[in-house]
Amino acid sequence: MATWLITGASSGLGRGIAEAALARGENVALAARDLGRVDDLVSDYPNQALAVYLDLGDLASIEYAVIATRERFGGLDVLVNNAGHGYRATVEESERERIDELFNTNFFAVGRIIRRVLPTMRSQRSGLIVNVSSIGAVRGALGNGYYSASKAALELLTEALEKEVAHLGIETMIVEPGAMRTGFFGDALLETRRHIADYDEIADRYRKTEATDSHDQPIDPKAAGRVVVEAIVGGNRPQRLLLGSDCVAAARAALEARLAELNEWADVSVRADFDNDDERCE
Template identity: 50%
Template structure:
């Protein structure tokens, strides 16, 4: 049976995915910064679930999580990089230390887990890496520039990675969720303390105190978990959109990009050396 290592299982999509994997009788390394928050999951599946403390910015804990997976279940078959958090602020307002931490969590943490898991996957010539991104990588709103940047970086890395490990039997999937009914807009969304009045009508409108979306999102994380499992087990696109809002927003973004490409094509072509 496959073994899944899932980051960020205390709440939200990670928790729903861990429960769905275990319900199928598979093994799961259920991780959280505080493993006490996932002990209820392990209690229901004592033979197939293992709770592990994991702060993805801690390289020692990253290596230890993979080692525990290998010792208990023989290795990691599916790595799901789900842990992360949001950050809303105008670009000018951002705190440098907070941006560094954001990249450490949303980008460099997944990179560390990928590098720790790949030796075993390569040896077995089998595996899957699921990197949870966001539609923000395809359409960035005011106030989300830094968060979107982390997801763009993760998607660019994933695109190169899939071409490197695909011939070795390892699948790479980027998941692009829209808004889901989790606690992302509450507990997982951070913002800068600096407020510049000139951005009140752009980035300011999306500050946490002005966000009324929590609890009303259309996306169902239970259904999302089942779709991710289906993609890992069978045929899957490189970018897996989740949610009607994701499909609408990405399609609109593609149409705008196509129109701009067409409008500027003749100018772009003038930069080649003459034939």
């Protein structure tokens, strides 16, 4: 029986992962700002589930969540960094305070949690850190530049972390969801308050409207949660786990286009090298 700490466990993918892990008999610390939204899980799994308050903007709550998990269950085996949100704005329309908050939530706070759990995992010589990213990290989406950048930064941090802790028995995994039928496109989705007229002609492709949350996204968060848990406990887990048919299609198109461009320009790219070994040593 492993112990999990899941952030953003009160809704969406985080709750889907929590439900699937609890159903398998795992111990789960359900980290959320609104603990009332996980009361039912604690009631259904009184011996396995622990509700812990966590606000990614509050350093003390990060410390508390990790300590409370260890004290209740005796360790911490799987950290799932799921909490985060989006932000709709062109680069020029983006607001400094919203950019700072976005990166703190989606990137810097995740790093703080990781640094806080690593001593426990190092002492155990085991552990798994799962960072939930987005298809937005694979290719920048119109009007989502800073959101995509925050998730791309998280992915590169995760890749570096894997290389740093593999010899300690600690592993990492990146989860890249596509469009999921959750509150992500509703109240949780922030939008710039600055609107520049020159962007009005493309506004319907990125600005938030009443139709933004159309409730027709292809991914079921409960099914996605089960997929994530099955990949984690299966043993032969991928470095990146894509979720949803839309994510698979978008990632394939983006990566194939990038590879084609690399191959097309490879002969030009290598011209930046020194002509011979003698010049390279100067």
